[in-house]
Amino acid sequence: xxxxxxxxxxxxxxxxACVALISFIFLYAYMGTPKPFIKxxxxxxxxxxxxxxxxxxxxxxxxxxxxxxxxxxxxxxxLAAIMLGSWxxxxxxxxxxxxxxxxxxxxxxxxxxxxxxxxxxxxxxWREEQFTLNEHLQKRERLFRDHRAFxxxxxLSNADxxxxxxxxxxxxxxxxxxxxxxxxxxxxxxxxxxxxxHEGDRVLQAVSHMLLLNLHNQDVLCRYAGDRFALxxxxxxxxxxxxxxxxxxxxxxxxxxxxxxxxLTISMRxxxxxxxxxxxxxxxxxxxxxxxxxxxxxxxxxAAGVL
Numbered sequence: 407x408x409x410x411x412x413x414x415x416x417x418x419x420x421x422x423a424c425v426a427l428i429s430f431i432f433l434y435a436y437m438g439t440p441k442p443f444i445k446x447x448x449x450x451x452x453x454x455x456x457x458x459x460x461x462x463x464x465x466x467x468x469x470x471x472x473x474x475x476x477x478x479x480x481x482x483x484x485l486a487a488i489m490l491g492s493w494x495x496x497x498x499x500x501x502x503x504x505x506x507x508x509x510x511x512x513x514x515x516x517x518x519x520x521x522x523x524x525x526x527x528x529x530x531x532w533r534e535e536q537f538t539l540n541e542h543l544q545k546r547e548r549l550f551r552d553h554r555a556f557x558x559x560x561x562l563s564n565a566d567x568x569x570x571x572x573x574x575x576x577x578x579x580x581x582x583x584x585x586x587x588x589x590x591x592x593x594x595x596x597x598x599x600x601x602x603x604h605e606g607d608r609v610l611q612a613v614s615h616m617l618l619l620n621l622h623n624q625d626v627l628c629r630y631a632g633d634r635f636a637l638x639x640x641x642x643x644x645x646x647x648x649x650x651x652x653x654x655x656x657x658x659x660x661x662x663x664x665x666x667x668x669x670l671t672i673s674m675r676x677x678x679x680x681x682x683x684x685x686x687x688x689x690x691x692x693x694x695x696x697x698x699x700x701x702x703x704x705x706x707x708x709a710a711g712v713l
């Protein structure tokens with residue numbers, strides 16, 4: 407599907423190249439005299455025709471994999487010129503052109519030479535393009551290799567990656583607001599105590615999935631520690647972060663988690679702040695706010711299978 411869509415971008419060029427190939431046949435048929443079959447040189451036909459066919463194949467492969475742009479145009483015109491020059495050289499084996507007509511030799515040699523020059527220019531700019539892409543890829547790979555650590559249970563990024571993201575936001579977007587949210591599962595230790603750590607891990611996985619379903623692609627969700635999750639919200643105000651945190655807590659509470667034939671209702675509390683300080687200070691501030699809000703909760707009963 408992607409290949410077809412790419413080729414459609416270059417449809418006019420492909421049609422023009424095909425028209426040129428057919429036009430060359432009529433040109434040689436009109437200007438020359440057909441050679442008898444016995445004088446056909448098959449070695450030259452295979453070599454010159456094969457060069458033209460392979461150039462055309464390379465042209466289609468290139469056009470099917472690249473969008474429009476300078477590099478694509480240079481490769482396209484260069485390969486098309488080589489294809490047409492080789493095609494003219496091949497047609498010379500089927501039609502006899504008078505020796506006094508030099509247009510045949512000029513067409514064959516100049517098209518191929520010009521095509522090679524244009525392809526060389528395309529390769530130069532493609533080289534510059536690749537240097538830029540490689541530099542970006544190396545940065546992304548280095549970030550992934552050195553910092554992108556995952557939590558074993560939830561497969562979310564861990565606290566180290568969280569701190570890195572906060573630091574990057576402060577350094578790369580100093581003029582934009584960035585909000586930080588800390589979410590904590592209420593009385594999570596009761597689940598571990600009543601049902602075991604394995605069931606507690608499954609609860610963390612279910613909660614993380616629910617959170618991810620309600621976030622944008624640019625939002626960064628991490629498992630901070632234990633039953634706490636952290637959000638880095640790029641270009642969000644404190645009011646927007648508060649509204650999102652309330653929505654997430656509401657969605658988690660709508661879950662009905664089944665543990666050993668009992669249904670648990672899971673609730674969360676939250677704390678929000680703007681990312682206006684170093685990561686450790688921000689996280690300590692949010693943790694303190696969460697601890698303060700925890701005092702309003704009493705240990706819930708597990709009676710009737712509801713937590």
